[in-house]
Amino acid sequence: MGMNGIYLISIIIMAVSWLVSSTLKRRFKEYSQIPLNLTGKEIAERMLHENGITDVQVISVPGQLTDHYNPADKTVNLSDWVYAQANVAAAAVAAHECGHAVQHARAYTWLGLRSKLVPAVNFSAKFVQWIILAGLMLAYKGNTTLLLVGVVLFSLTTIFAFVTLPVEFDASARALKWLDTSGIMQSQQHEKAKNALKWAASTYVVAALGSLVTLLYYISILTGSRSRD
Numbered sequence: 001m002g003m004n005g006i007y008l009i010s011i012i013i014m015a016v017s018w019l020v021s022s023t024l025k026r027r028f029k030e031y032s033q034i035p036l037n038l039t040g041k042e043i044a045e046r047m048l049h050e051n052g053i054t055d056v057q058v059i060s061v062p063g064q065l066t067d068h069y070n071p072a073d074k075t076v077n078l079s080d081w082v083y084a085q086a087n088v089a090a091a092a093v094a095a096h097e098c099g100h101a102v103q104h105a106r107a108y109t110w111l112g113l114r115s116k117l118v119p120a121v122n123f124s125a126k127f128v129q130w131i132i133l134a135g136l137m138l139a140y141k142g143n144t145t146l147l148l149v150g151v152v153l154f155s156l157t158t159i160f161a162f163v164t165l166p167v168e169f170d171a172s173a174r175a176l177k178w179l180d181t182s183g184i185m186q187s188q189q190h191e192k193a194k195n196a197l198k199w200a201a202s203t204y205v206v207a208a209l210g211s212l213v214t215l216l217y218y219i220s221i222l223t224g225s226r227s228r229d
Contacts, residue, residue: 009213017206024199031089031192038184040082040094047098047178048076056101060084067093069100071115076101088185092193095179096200099171110166121160124153132218139225147225151218158215161208168204172197 038046044058058076060083061067067079076097082090103111128150135147176194179185185193 010210010217013206013210013213017203017210020199020202020206024196024203027196027199028089031092031196032085032087034088034189034192036086036088036091036184036189038091039084039086040078040090041084042086043091043094043184044076044078044098046182046184047095047175048101050178050182051098051102051105053101053105056105058083067097069097069104071100071104071111074101074104088189088192089196091179091184092175092196093200095175095193096171096197098178099174100167102174103167103171108167108170110163110170114160114163114167117156117160117163120156124156128153128157136221139221142225144222144225147218147222151215151222154211154215154218158208158211161204161211164204165208168201172201 036043041058041060048054048056048058056074056076058078060080061077063079064081065079066077067082068077069075070077076094078094078097082093100111131146131153132150135144135150138144139147176190176197179193180190
């Protein structure tokens with residue numbers, strides 16, 4: 001793939017990312033107006049209980065889009081809004097994060113792989129930008145060693161992004177299955193929760209593709225610099 005092709009794909013992915021992000025925000029704003037009888041906290045606690053999970057705590061964390069499951073201390077962390085609100089959007093997010101807790105309890109393979117990659121990816125995130133920047137400067141002078149190191153480190157980020165995809169899709173599937181069988185939602189509400197999680201999952205797809213294109217860009221510079229030597 002030539003540089004022009006990479007630039008074109010990058011622009012397309014940026015446009016798609018904006019579309020997905022704006023649609024996601026619009027959907028969650030819409031679905032947050034559809035009330036339920038249970039708050040996000042209550043949804044999470046009930047889903048954990050009905051899946052036989054008793055050693056995971058549901059806690060509130062500040063900020064927006066800060067919802068996550070932490071396998072290290074076994075906590076479902078819900079943002080203030082999701083934790084306290086009782087609506088379809090909050091329920092979808094809470095159930096999704098509990099889906100990760102269920103994955104952990106069931107030793108889901110992809111979650112285990114992602115967890116093993118975390119230390120390497122965290123290390124890469126601290127240094128990869130500076131290594132690639134310095135590597136690009138040196139590459140134009142004919143030294144590609146540092147850029148090669150940067151490409152290897154960045155590839156860990158790309159691998160992590162793609163490993164994350166089955167983890168996120170499976171968590172949503174577990175969440176939707178439980179929401180369907182629990183009787184918490186009516187069929188129309190369930191469809192809206194499904195739609196919300198679909199758009200949320202789409203952000204991970206776009207991020208993975210964006211990471212791949214960036215990696216290909218760095219690789220093209222690396223191979224181009226080496227071919228000039």
